[in-house]
Amino acid sequence: MRYARYSTVVEEVYDELFDHCRAKGETDELGNVCHRGEVTGEPSPVDRNKPVSEPCDIVPMRIEVEPDGMTWPALYCPRQNRIVGPHSKFFADTLQQTFNLILRDAQLHLVRGGGKEWLRRNRGAGSQTLCGEPGVGEITPFLRVDYPGKPEDPSEPASRNLYGEWRDGVVCRRCFLHSQAPNPRS
Numbered sequence: 172m173r174y175a176r177y178s179t180v181v182e183e184v185y186d187e188l189f190d191h192c193r194a195k196g197e198t199d200e201l202g203n204v205c206h207r208g209e210v211t212g213e214p215s216p217v218d219r220n221k222p223v224s225e226p227c228d229i230v231p232m233r234i235e236v237e238p239d240g241m242t243w244p245a246l247y248c249p250r251q252n253r254i255v256g257p258h259s260k261f262f263a264d265t266l267q268q269t270f271n272l273i274l275r276d277a278q279l280h281l282v283r284g285g286g287k288e289w290l291r292r293n294r295g296a297g298s299q300t301l302c303g304e305p306g307v308g309e310i311t312p313f314l315r316v317d318y319p320g321k322p323e324d325p326s327e328p329a330s331r332n333l334y335g336e337w338r339d340g341v342v343c344r345r346c347f348l349h350s351q352a353p354n355p356r357s
Contacts, residue, residue: 184234184258187214195237208237217253224250226344231337244334246347255348266352267313267331275300275308279333281346282306301352302345 191211198204199211223229230247234254243263248255257263270281280300298306312328333342346352 184236184254187217187253190215215252218251219253221250223255223348224248226348229255229337229344229348231334244332246334246337256352263334264330266333267328270301270313270352272311272313272333273300273306273308274311275304278343279311279336279341280304280306280308280343281349281352283351300343300346301349302343 193199193205193209193211195205195207228249230249232245232247232254233242234245235242241260243257243260245257245263246255247253257266266281270283273280273282280302282298282300300306313331333347336342337344337347
């Protein structure tokens, strides 16, 4: 188990990892009682100058945060020794609100877009998967539209954890390692 700093302001984890933490209620070296869990010591060295690990070496993980109790799936890069994303539950959910999912060559690929009709209209018009392949293939129900007060829509696809399908090779790992997939604001 490794630990990361978490900002309750922006609800994101930082990508640096620590080996130790102090639990809520424990005292620090100055005798102060911790009001929530916190990392201790120095972070493990991160080397962003190294290339991201090969897709087969990326490690799927689960992030759990205090004090919010939120959890979400993420990816860890051993070569750089850091979390590559998503850094927040918001970004994990945003993946399904930002991308279409197509089945191509027995793998699921991400295509930025605006729903099934958009994908059908733009097929062959330069749409590409995040890994750079042509954006053609069988459309898999995935894209969800969300906004405050949105009524429930039974025809909308269910929430899907594609990071959980990483180990099976079902998802295109190059698509999911693209900077826009784990952190869509980039």
